[in-house]
Amino acid sequence: MKIVTIHTEKIQNIFEELNTNFGGKVTFDVDEYTMEVNNNFAKGSIIGASFNDNISYVQFDMTFSTDLKLNVINGSSSPIYFAYCSKGNISHSFGLSGEERKLKTFQTAIVTSKLNQDNVLYFEKDKKTKFTLIIVGTQTEPSHANSLNQMVRETFFEENLNEEFFYAGSYNLKIGEKIEQLNAVTQTG
DSSP, X not given: OEEEEEEOSOHHHHHHHHHHHHOOEEEEETTEEEEEEESSSEEEEEEEEEEGGGEEEEEEEEEESSOEEEEEXXXXXXXXXXXXXXXXXXXXXXXXXXXXXXXXXXXXXXXXXXXXXOEEEEEOBTOOEEEEEEEEOOOOOGGGTTOHHHHHHHHHHTTOOSSOEEEEEEEOHHHHHHHHHHHHOOOOO
């Protein structure tokens, strides 16, 4: 099993670390990163972008030749992760030795961890996995009192970010349809 560590501070850093660990080719076009991988370790693509209000989007469409633990380190804040698995399965744990919770095809999840606690994603070898992750930062700025990330923080945590939170939703085909519609957009910017 391979363990890869990623820091979630900036989307550019995420792609630099993914490229260092997976190999491949990273391209950047109008605020969107794309990484194509085709080697002995992995095949597929990862796309991602960062938006206003400290929100990022990363989509994995990958097949790994070995089991993979993707250790996502939360540095200065504990972001909220909205996850959707549209193909294959993925598991999650808080820390490398935490309890694994499986997210199956067409299932959603909302996850956040304590400050300085890792979120670990488990990819199974030789299984095509398509997984979308929306990362909403929880750092507040007084000038952004009504921002989306502030509203998400208040809705889910009511100022208490010192606890782990994992919610696995029911199966949802409509989210998969919307993601495919977004992927079909050919405009840039």
